[in-house]
Amino acid sequence: MSKIEDLGGLIGDRRASVGVIGLGYVGLPLVLAAHAAGFHVIGFDSDPEKISRLDAGESYIRHIDSDATGALAQSGRFAATTDMQRLGEADIVLICVPTPLTVNREPDMRYVELTSQAIAASLRAGQLVILESTTYPGTTEDLVKPVLEASGLKSGTDFLLAYSPEREDPGNIDYGTTQIPKVVGGDGEPARSAACAFYEAITSAGTVPVTDTSTAEAVKLTENIFRSVNIALVNELKLVYDSMGIDIWEVIEAAKSKPFGYMPFYPGPGLGGHCIPIDPFYLTWKAREFDVATRFIELAGEVNTAMPAHIVARLGEELDKRFARGLNGAKVLLMGMAYKKNVDDIRESPALKLTSLLEARGAVVSFHDPYIGVIQTGREHAELSGRESVPWADVVGGGHDVALIVTDHDAIDYAALVAASPLVIDTRNATRAVVDHREKIVLA
């Protein structure tokens, strides 16, 4: 039976085995990182489809190469399973499951709870458990720890417990999982040191130890709230400057020439993805327990949430002004269903909201996205599931009244899009390099 004191040695000579629970956008890169560092890795997921894809050496995430997952499957140092009873085999367990919001926009902790219960069922002395999912301060201490300790084992004595937020930016070619420093908080110093030793073994950017797990949880929320608030600010500035006939994109380009004191954020059609639209509300929810108002964060949420309706209104105005027609019956070609450029993820994508808003006004909406062939059933907008991307040939074949650029994928030929469209509403400045027919383009 191993003890917590053995972990340092097991990590140092790579005899520790690593279990990763939740093999999605966060978990799969961590599997690859731990495997590349020489550890034995077991991937756990409740989705049998992901397990069979990994068994076959296939990747199901666009920016993760099948060569990497193929090498994993061939290595003899990796197994993927839905069987949570095997969790006891891992010396280090990373939790990377979803932390969404409920329909009432409160933290939905059921995945973290279920996973903690599964770990508790086979918890043994000497294990290190690290939560990576984004969450409110206090989760590791108040939610995960009691569930694990219900096994009869004690944190800090029998097993170790830590929190280290994933700061992955899917699709970012400059900074992958292993190039981003790991912020680490432990339930006690031995847990923090063991977690730091593990992350130093699998990443190249080092660790940032902080006082405790709540501080580490707060760091991640702070980073994402910073983004949410700044995006809201530029979205508001866009409306102000637009009304004055000033191009916000040109303003930002010039402002960012200042070598200090300014950091560019860009306006858009609304927030998307699993982080920025959701994480701020983990903090506002928790703050209510402490009777602290979070007006600034809520206001940013309001401004950002209002953007899709603003885009629809702007699109309607342009149809009216240019073609003396309304939205009802207008053929709208929505370009980009993913929530951000060059990724295949539609969670919380503003394109979903825009489709619903446009259709509520009677528009006939189709979409093109090179990375989203079909809209899969998700937690939101179930009514859109099964819809398919129209082929590129149909895009350049014309037939639509207006193209609405929601996501600025690099793979799109924007000059061809503009040539084929009577009107282009560009929410991302994706057409900045297009020279011909600029009169058709409206930056909105």
Ligand SMILES: NC(=O)c1ccc[n+]([C@@H]2O[C@H](COP(=O)([O-])OP(=O)(O)OC[C@H]3O[C@@H](n4cnc5c(N)ncnc54)[C@H](O)[C@@H]3O)[C@@H](O)[C@H]2O)c1
């Ligand atoms: N995607 C990002 O860019 C990103 C970046 C930083 C942090 N995060 C955070 O990381 C966490 C995971 O996000 P993600 O984007 O990887 O989610 P994801 O949906 O891509 O992956 C989560 C995986 O967990 C699996 N799962 C769900 N419940 C399970 C259970 N009980 N047991 C085993 N597997 C289970 C799902 O099948 C899925 O494969 C979230 O807290 C998220 O906020 C995400």
